Structures are given as structure tokens and as C-alpha cells.
Amino acid sequence: MSDYAVIDPSTGETIATYPTATDADVERALAGADAAARGWGRESTPADRADLLRRAAQLHRERRDDLAAIIVREMGKQIDGALGEVDFAADITEYYADHIDEITADVPVAIEGEGTAVIRKAPLGALLGIMPWNFPYYQVARFAAPNLAVGNTILLKHAPQCPESAAAIEAIYRDAGFPVGAYTNVYLTNEQAAEVIADPRIHGASVTGSERAGAAVAEVAGRNLKKVALELGGSDPFIVLSADDLDAVAQAAVDARLDNTGQSCNGAKRFIVVEGLYDRFVELFAAKMSDASVGDPWSTDTVLGPLSSLAAAERLEGQIRGAVAQGATIVTGGTRDGAFFTPTVLTDVTAEMDLYREELFGPAGVVYRVADEDEAVRVANDTPFGLGSYVFTTDAAQAERVADRIEAGMVYVNLVLADEPGLPFGGIKRSGTGRELGLLAAEEFVNKKLVRVG
Structure with missing residues (x-):
């Protein structure tokens, strides 16, 4: 065969x-x-x-x-x-x-x-x-x-x-x-x-x-x-430190997570948000994720088609179920119909859980609450991966500082889905x-x- x-x-x-x-x-x-x-x-x-x-x-x-x-x-x-x-x-x-x-x-x-x-x-x-x-x-x-x-x-x-x-x-x-x-x-x-x-x-x-x-x-x-x-692989961090328009940042987060039905090695997968913006970001992010239509991949009205295979969808489902069993919270999504998977947002994932160090290859993301820039960088770098990263801030000096501290092959500041033929692509670590x-x-x-x- x-x-x-x-x-x-x-x-x-x-x-x-x-x-x-x-x-x-x-x-x-x-x-x-x-x-x-x-x-x-x-x-x-x-x-x-x-x-x-x-x-x-x-x-x-x-x-x-x-x-x-x-x-x-x-x-x-x-x-x-x-x-x-x-x-x-x-x-x-x-x-x-x-x-x-x-x-x-x-x-x-x-x-x-x-x-x-x-x-x-x-x-x-x-x-x-x-x-x-x-x-x-x-x-x-x-x-x-x-x-x-x-x-x-x-x-x-x-x-x-x-x-x-x-x-x-x-x-x-x-x-x-x-x-x-x-x-x-x-x-x-x-x-x-x-x-x-x-x-x-x-x-x-x-x-x-x-x-x-x-x-x-x-x-x-x-x-x-x-x-x-x-x-x-990659488990790219999406760091939110400040924002004039948090709704636009949340939309960028959705775009970065759902590109290619979430099956991109350099897709944002871990959303790291400072305390003062966390609650509102989770609300906006979850609402926008749940609004993304799942259906026929031939339709131009569809945002998400199926995952690449039934096995891929089952693997994602298993990761999410495992995280919930260990104490994570599903804010939205988490359901599967064959190879189709609803956009999913998780919170309350801790460093002791298996999912903390795994790559989610599908339309699911984890949001982490951090106190400040230093903790955001620490969480961002606390991963075996080092492919891409995203930093959102209104402070240009902070953007440069964080970009220097991130352990990744690529850092995008205040934008997503910005690959070009002339921009080198690659990572470090695993x-x-x-x-x-x-x-x-x-x-x-x-x-x-x-x-x-x-």
C-alpha cells in the first residue's frame, strides 16, 4: 500500500x-x-x-x-x-x-x-x-x-x-x-x-x-x-505590553493565531499580556476567535477549513483535554467535528502542565497574565522553541529593548503576517x-x- x-x-x-x-x-x-x-x-x-x-x-x-x-x-x-x-x-x-x-x-x-x-x-x-x-x-x-x-x-x-x-x-x-x-x-x-x-x-x-x-x-x-x-516547530509568544487600540491588537492576535487554520510553525500560540490589559484582552480575543467561521474550505466566506487530517484534529483535542484535566480553563471553543475544530482560547495554564512546553498546531491559543515587561520576557523565553515572536507596545524604546531580549530567530513589533521574500526566516533552540x-x-x-x- x-x-x-x-x-x-x-x-x-x-x-x-x-x-x-x-x-x-x-x-x-x-x-x-x-x-x-x-x-x-x-x-x-x-x-x-x-x-x-x-x-x-x-x-x-x-x-x-x-x-x-x-x-x-x-x-x-x-x-x-x-x-x-x-x-x-x-x-x-x-x-x-x-x-x-x-x-x-x-x-x-x-x-x-x-x-x-x-x-x-x-x-x-x-x-x-x-x-x-x-x-x-x-x-x-x-x-x-x-x-x-x-x-x-x-x-x-x-x-x-x-x-x-x-x-x-x-x-x-x-x-x-x-x-x-x-x-x-x-x-x-x-x-x-x-x-x-x-x-x-x-x-x-x-x-x-x-x-x-x-x-x-x-x-x-x-x-x-x-x-x-x-x-x-515553534510556540511563538505574542506579547502585549501597552496599546492605544486594544481591539486592533486582539484582532492581530486572532489573525496571527488562525492563519492557515492555526497550522503555521511561526503562528502566535502563547499570548502574554500585562496585568492591566489582561482581562479586557481575553474578552476581546475570545469573542473574535469565536466569531471566526468554520466550514467549507472552498467558500470565500469561511475563515477556517478543516485541519489537515483527522489525526491532527484528534491530537489537538487530546492536548486541550489534557490541559483541562490538569487545571486549565477553556474560555471559548474546544470542540471537534471530524477534522473541523472550533477556535479555542485557554487560560490558567501553568508551568507544571504538559501544554506549557508543547506546540499547539491548530486554532487554539493560551493567554498568560504577567506583571510587567520582565515577567513577559521570562515567560516568552521559557520554552524549548525559538522561532518567531511578536511584541505590541506603544513605547518605541521598550520595543527595541524587548526585541533584544527575546530568544527567537525573528521578532515582529506591532504587526503580524509580515513575511516577505527578502526577510530571512528561521529560528534557534529546538x-x-x-x-x-x-x-x-x-x-x-x-x-x-x-x-x-x-
């Missing part, structure tokens, strides 16, 4: 199944990626690669409706969110075409002796990307585009519930004119993925997914001395290593070669 299948989370119906790769398929993919890296990756010019990336971005836009429909079926993404994701993937791809000269340019190094020295960025070769289901196009674009820009080639193992979006992405790169082997989708098993990482023709791996997946890949990569980039997006992403898998001429 295949591990790769499209199962409509709204109904539980299995729409299609796809066979996993045979050993011959894997060898063919490895050989093709290696050959393309040794040929096209080294011989193509930045201008050549930029033209191909621009065409790939254009094809995302031309196929926008079809691409969006695929991920509504695969993982229940609400249609407006699906269309927006395709647009963002196109923008990311185009960004690396537009910035390719900056990405690939030699970097002069000042020297004391005669002659010149530069750092030259050379591709490593074939890479393996292991991508998740929550953003099927966006996650791939932010890995594939910068690496194709520098001349690396890609083998892509997508999530087992995303076989059709995986194939659609491969078709885009093929139809854009990339040579055979430059980008290859492979329906790998986990065991095959480990073998691919160990293969000497693969020079690095990038994983976006769970802590468990990241640790497993990092272990194999480390044993084989391969570079690895990890983008894993949220991973490395950066995606921005110019930094193009430096993850390159040989920064010193060339000194006397």
Missing part, C-alpha cells in the same frame, strides 16, 4: 493513491541530479538561471487556480489562503531571479599582502529537500528557488499527503525549461530518504517539519558529514538551524571558496 495519498480532510475520503519510489526510481533520480549538478549547475550562467526562475514564477501565476485547488483537496486549506500561497511562492521564486547577481557575486576580502582575494560562492551539488504539508508550495519555493539560483540541484521528498502538489511543482520546473535532474520529485519512504542522505552524490539536506523528523535527518546527515538546515528566504537562504548550501591571486 502506498504511503502517498490524497485524503480529503473535510470528508475523510481517499481521492487517489500514488506508489512510493522503487529502488530503480531512486537511483535514476540520484544519477540525474548529480549529472545536472556537474553539468548545468557548473556551466550555466546566473543570467541563464534567472531566466528559468522567472519562467517558473510566471507558471505559478498562470496555473494559480489549478494549483490552489490541489491543496484545498490535499490538506483542507481555505481557498483564499491557497491562492495567496501560490502567489507568495511565485514572488519568492521571482525574488531570487531579481537578486541573482547579488547572490552570486564575488565578495572582495581586504588583505595585507600583494594581489587580491575574493570569496567565490560555488554550488555544492545535489541536495535533498524534505518538505511538510502545511504550506505545500511556499515551503518548497523558499528551499528550491535560492538553491537553483546558485546552481545546486534538487531532489524533493514532499509530505505523503501532498503527492499532487509535489508533482505539480516538478511540472512547473520542467516546463520552465530547467534541465532533467535540476529538480526531481521523488515519492520516497523515510528509509529511502535516509539512504539518499547517505549517498555521496547528495551534498546536503534541508528539512521543514517536526522536531522528530528534524532530529532523525540531522542524525543521518551528521553521521555522513553532510550539511543540514532545519526549520522545525526550532532549528539555518535560514530560509532573503539573501541568507542562498548561502546555506554553497562552497564559500577563497580565491587569492598574487
